[in-house]
Amino acid sequence: MRLLPRLLLSFALCLWASIAAAQTLEELVSTLPDGNYDDRAAVVAQIAATGDDRALKVLEVLLAGDLEVLDSNGRVVQIRKQGRDDFASDILTGEDYGEVPSRGSSKVRVNNSLRRDIRTAIGTMTLRHPDPARRLAAAESAFRSPDPDQSELLAEALAAETDPKVAEALAEAIAAGTLALGGSEAEKLGAVAVLRAMGNTDAKTVLSGAATDPDAAVADAAAEAVHHIEQMQNLWGLAQNVWFGLSLGSVLLLAAIGLAITFGVMGVINMAHGELVMLGAYTTFAVQEAIRSSFPALFDWSLLIAAPLAFLVAGGVGVAIERGVVRFLYGRPLETLLATWGISLALQQLVRTIFGPNNREVGNPSFMSGAFELGQMTVTWNRLWILVFALAVFAVLLFVLKKTPIGLQMRAVTQNRAMAANMGIRTGWVDAMTFGLGAGIAGLAGVALSQIDNVSPNLGQSYIVDSFMVVVFGGAGNIWGTLAGAFSLGIANKFLEPWTGAVLAKILVLVFIILFIQKRPRGLFAVRGRAVDA
Amino acid sequence: MLSLIDRRMGIFLAGLFVLAVAVPAGNLAMAGQPVPSYIVALLGKYLCYALLAVALDLVWGYCGILSLGHGAFFALGGYAMGMHLMREIGARGVYANPDLPDFMVFLGWKELPWFWTGFDMFGFALLMVLLVPGALAFVFGWFAFRSRVTGVYLSIITQAMTYALMLAFFRNEMGFGGNNGLTDFKDVLGFSLQADATRAGLFVLSAIALAAGLLVAKAITSSKLGKVLIAIRDAESRTRFIGYRVEEYKLFVFVVSAMMAGVAGALYVPQVGIINPGEFSPANSIGIVIWVALGGRGTLVGAALGAIIVSVAQTLFTSWFPELWLFALGGLFVFVTIFLPTGVLGLIESRLGRKAKPPAGAKEASA
Structure with missing residues (x-):
């Protein structure tokens, strides 16, 4: 039965083609209203055969029943209804004929068999x-x-x-x-x-x-396939969550890793840490502004240029904070906390005065824009690069602490200040360098965060509680603990989110950390030994 | 009772009494109203802050617990009072719903959540002002002190506590008005909150609460229990080895302090006319610490003075040089911690030739 209309169609097509070969689309459309449904079917086939882009529109409008002929001039038009009025425009040229009275045009009628033909014709045109x-x-x-x-x-x-x-x-x-x-x-x-x-x-x-x-065999196979797809989807959902978690973890790691040095290694509570991150982000902004106005071609390199500058700016401010304030307060951690909080307020206001209170636009270089598909999950390039960057910063920091002379001196001063001084280490200079290193890394974090977060004077505030949580959870004094803390908190957060929503997930993680600290007051990887009590 | 009042407490309470008489008199009774109404509300607000500072000084100055979450107890007390004031609005709200506050109607809620029951009774609300912060402090302190979380770690988790509460109260689903908090209060116990007489009454109540808070704190710190607290502050491990149950002492003083903060919040809300989740922000709680540090830690009166000095400075700065306020406040933090370890009170007293108390708790970190 289904073949019959198609046979008829091809027959009519041959017939028509022999009568009027190679007609233009305009001519075909103008003949569309004439004759009976079978004639119309033949014209539809010819319209489809023109391969003209506009043909598709003609057929779609015809199928929808919006193709009409104006009685006044015989043009074939598309009718658009607006409220109770009809507006006509030429189907091919798009020329506007304005409002037409409802009796002033007659519809190009279609029946079920013709509709099927039109659908087939449309399918052929689009599929080919x-x-x-x-x-x-x-x-x-x-x-x-x-x-x-x-x-x-x-x-x-x-x-x-x-x-x-x-x-x-x-x-x-x-x-x-x-x-x-x-x-x-x-x-x-x-x-x-x-x-x-x-x-x-x-x-x-x-x-x-x-x-x-x-058919039982088909039903069973289908049921099994549904089960299989569900399993795969769960698996991919899991992978997506892990990825989001790793991404959040890398942000937390970047924000916290500088703190792991000042708080974890030196025992100094630096509440201005978030503001150092903010300075890094604003350095990126300033570098991009300079590049935009002077060397637009270098824009894709802006982050690479900004990173060392941000390290120097934040590190320099860090050294100034240490020499100017923190060194008078060693051994009084609570006072340090208050003094650095004061510095953080001043830095916020300074940036607000210079750059204004609004968010600043920091652009993504081309290699950080866009996303790619991995199986059934989407990975954005900027998140991926930030993860890579965070791990790279971590590796470099680990190398500096374990393998370089300055790292050795830092650890020596941390472990036993008096003994280190006796061995000829300039402890004051090492303190300044350690603090500067932690601050500089905060600046690097700012470069990365400028890519995914709003650059505003409040940028630092939103990370300070989170980064302290990471360091405390991971265990102060242990860089590896910070790594583990950042990624486990990030992943936990993202796994809770589907059930609880973002805010509640964050609250639950905070509550979990508060309870966790009760159980292990020194964090996940506690440093053991006498040094802890000092 | 009288034995509690030493010289500095006496001077402060006398000043407070003069203020509590002169301000309402100047606002209500004298011709030409030499004290405008907004000043009454402003001063009342400062007195609430002073009470909050005394509460923090009780735990920080005398027991070495640096809480960076005292703003949470203050805000909880405020919310308890705010909930009662919301219920008192009754059918006079924008939506004229006799059973539900406006924001619930707006969110499409059908009935009052269970935790709002009882808040239509003033007595119940007063009880909650004390109980809610007290219960939170009890649970939090019970866990923290028993596990011997001390020093910086304790500070950081108290900060996390208030941060988590802030995030929670920002949620509309919590049923506390979300972002906007509770506001548009009409009256308390039938007295209109817009009336000068009510404001003056609240001011006097705040002064009484501050005096009472100071005396309670003084009574605690002068008692034998207070001596143990100071011992814990200066050498926690040694006190424990002597045989005192350190965590019980800490828990007691922490709960008392939280309740005082709750009362301060409850008095604050009707005078300011709004309570919103911003009160939970960690920055606010650190602000309280600087009041205490500036005034003089471990002196009670100093804490109250510090709160008033900083708040007055904030009001003046933010109207005269709004750009400079954060610089000034930031500088104050640095200056006080480095150059004024005994605070303003310590400075004044040493200038007057009296022997200032030794810097309070320089050793608490090593405990």
Whole structure:
């Protein structure tokens, strides 16, 4: 039965083609209102055969029943309804004819058989469109609404398809059609296999429908495939959560790692740490402004230029804080806390006075923009680079502390100040350098955070509680503890979020840390020994 | 009772009494109103801050517990009072709903959440002003002191506590008005909050509460228990080895202090007319610490003075040179910690030739 209209169509097509060969689209459209439905079907086929881009629009409007003929001048127009009034525009040229009275035009009528033909024609045009993106869209739309008239078209399109992605989408559309419209058991089982491999939510929906298939073998296979897809989706969801967690963890690590030095190694509570991060972010902003105005070509290098500058700016301010304030307060951690809090207020106001209170725009260089697909999850480049950057900073810091002379001196002064001084180490200078190192790393964190967060005078405030939590949770005095603390808190946060929402997840993590500190007051990786009590 | 009042306490309480008589008189009774109404509310606010500072001095100055979360107890007391004031609005709100506060109607809530029951009774609200901060301090302190979390670590987790509460109260789902908090109060116990007489009454109440808070704190610190607290501050491990249950003493004073902070918050809210989650912000709580440090830690009266001095300075600076206020406050933090370890009170008393108390608790970190 289904073949009959198609046969008729091709027959009429041949007939018409012999009478009036190679008519233009304009001529075809103007003849569309004439004759009976069969004549119209022949014209539709010819319109489709022109391959003209505008033909698709004509057919779509005709299918929707919005194609009419103006009685006044005989033009074929598209009717748009606005309220109770009809507005007409030329279907091909788009020329506006303004409002038309409802009796002033007559509809180009379509019946069910003609509608089927139009759909087929549209399908052919889009499935064979020269642009692969259009073909892909057509295949995807065929997947969503299986149509018996289209299954052969799809098969033909698949046979002719050269683009592997489009071919895959076509195969999936055919499989969905097979399951929805019927076929032999072998065909259906093949279709189930195709959709099982497709593995997304759309495939799952189709397969769930097929799980009630009267054929037990097909139903079982479909049910198994649904189960398989659910498992894969859970797995990918897990991977996505882990990725988000790692990303958040890398941000926390960057924010906290400088603190791990000043607080963890030196035992100085630096409440201005967040403001040093902010200075790093503003340094990035200033560098980008300079590049924009003077050397626009260098924009992609702006972060690489900003990083050492941010390290120097924040590190310099850090050394100034240490020499100017903190060194008078060694051994009085609570007073240090208050004094550095005061410095943080002053730094915030300073930046607000210089740069203004509003958010500043920091651009992403091209290598940090965009995202790529990994299986069923999306990974943005800037998050990936920040993770890499955080780990690199961590590795360099570890190297400095363990393998360089200055690192050795830092550890010596931390462990036993008097003995270190006796060995000829300038303890005051080492203090300043250690504090400066921690501050400089905060500046580096600012460069990275400027890529994902608002650069405003309040930037630092939003990280200070989090970064202290990371250091305390990981265990002060242990850089590895900070690493573990940052990533475990980041991942825990992201795993709670789907259940609780972002804010509640954060609250729960804070409560967890508060309880955790009760159990292990010195953190995850406690430093043991006498030095702890000093 | 009288034995509690030493010279500095006597001078302060006398000054407070004069203020509590003169300000309402100048506002209500004298011709030409030499004390404008907004000054009454402003001074009342300062007195609430002073009480809050005394509460913090009790734990920090005498027991070495540097709480960076005292603003949370203050805000909880404030919210308890604010909830009562919301219920007193009744059907006079914008939506004229007799059962639900405006923000709940706005959010489409159908009935009052369970934790709002009882707040229509003033007595119950007063009880909650004391109980809610007290209970939080008890639970928090019970865990923290038993596990011997001390010094900086304790400070950081108290900060985390107030930060977590701030995030929680910002949530609309919590049922405390979310971002906007509680506001648009009409009256308390039938007295209109806009009336001068009510404001003056609240001012006098604040002065009484401050005096009472000072005397309670003084009574605690002068008792034998107070001596143990000071011993804990100066040498916690030694006190424990002598046989005192350090955590119980700390817990007691922490809970008392939290309740005082709650009372301060409850008096603050009707005078300011609003309570919102911003009161929980960690910055506010650190601000309290600088009041105490400036005034003189471990002196009680000094803490109250410090709160008033900083608040007055803030009011003046933010109206005259708003740009400079944070520089001034930041500089104050640095200056006080480095050059004024005994605070303003210590400075005055040493200038007057009296022997100042030794710098309080220089050793608490090593405990």
